[in-house]
Amino acid sequence: MGYSIHQTIRSRVAERPTPEVGPLSGYAGPSLVVRCFGGFQLTIPGRQLDWTRVRPKARALLRFLAAHSGRPVHREIILSALWPELPVRSGIRSLHVGVSTLRAFLEPGVRRGESTFVRRDGESYWLALPHAALCDVRSFEEGVAAWRRTVGTGQRSAEAAALREALAQYAGDLLPEDGPAEWVVAERDRYRTSAAESAARLAALELEAGHLATAVAAARRGLEIDGFRDDAWRVLAEAHQRAGDAAAAARTRSAYGRVLRTLGVSGPAWAA
Template sequence: MGCSTQQTIRSRVAGQPAPAAGPPSTYAGPPLVVRCLGGFELRIPGRQLDWTTVRPRVRALLRFLAAHGGRPVHREIILAALWPELPVGPGIRNLHVGVSTLRAFLEPGVRRGQSTLVRRDGESYRLALPRAALCDVRSFEEAIAAWRRTFGTGQRRVEAAALREALAHYTGDLLPEDGPVEWVVAERDRYRTLAAESAAALAALELEAGHLAAAVAAARRGLEIDGFRDDAWRILAEAHQRSGDAAAAARTRSAYGRVLRTLGVPGPAWAA
């Protein structure tokens, strides 16, 4: 995104053009696309990346850095995630080789120390994403931050726009191709929780505004992400009830009751 998500959201709500992009990045090439939600994707326009030439651990290093959305990651964290079986010395050597290989793969012919995409900051490494790059985890985090800044300020339209922005970027679990690898599980759960919370919060705002169909859609989205959220079930039932669809409201309450019974948990009064 070429400007901050908060500014873009405010501009969209006000019906004004988004502000101009900030200072250019040191990376002078075309915009990049980096996606980690719903599956990994890296696109460098004008280039066809041949992943078969890169070892699995190096590809994992790229996904690890990409999942941090351009933020620096200390080498100790990288070593613990990708080379946990090695002592520190051999682990650092493997990291250096992996970074060098990754730089050569992403920027063929780049001179030593001249990489613009994989940067070292002291003892940390990062995927140096320009502001013009499309990075779903970065955009998702920025939208969540924009929502939190406006939460409770009475700016309902701006708040709802930020939540829609976050949900637009959340297209699925973080790096599903990495399966139950320890380093990704906690972050995957965190993103899933944030997305489900965002959907439920958006559903509540839509219900408050009387946008019943939108409230139903947002509540259902939240339940697709996390089927155990009481607030999403409650809003879904209430939105159906207010829209005059008593049968759908009853089915929603019944479905939630079944979910709770599988957990051995008594249902709330509204679901009775």
């Protein structure tokens, strides 16, 4: 049972609205933090979490649910991602054990069926994040969505602000601790591509507005994420040129030429 064969299930689940949730037991402010970019972090206010008490598979389940930023995930997708080697019945038992472990760890003393954090609806599970919680994946997606809504409207400042918000959340690859696990690779690549596109677009907006230093910074950020983006290289060279730093512009064009040669392709005219 491969993860990629469940696109129909994934689409059906994604169409369902994210359930409204109440606050986590004892939660009274915005300091609950869930981060997946650049390394996993979950912080609950007033609690010192000892992750050594949780088995690796249960921790992987938590990271998997966190990466879906509060959206329900169908049981089949979870089993395919985390227990692909097990028969379905054994996988379901392992999933139930993992869920119970997380509930007991995150909400000590919670009674069966009363968890406010790891929730179940039919055959789907999700990490029920309070609305005041800080979740980098959720905030990144919201920032990108806000940017896309402004494209073509002429609202350049709103477009740039949405991109800045999205990029502020992207601290690096999605869940690097999960390595080349099949379930995370495609999502990691998707977020990396989206972040690089966001940085390149922000650089172009800053250049258009005449903000040369911030255009340079955004272009460099995009190239740190994806060193093969022509648009980021172009903006970086042009921003240096407009700032009167012809030497930096020439170095940028030369560096991009070297990148292209490693790919065995010729560069655009501006990089000559």
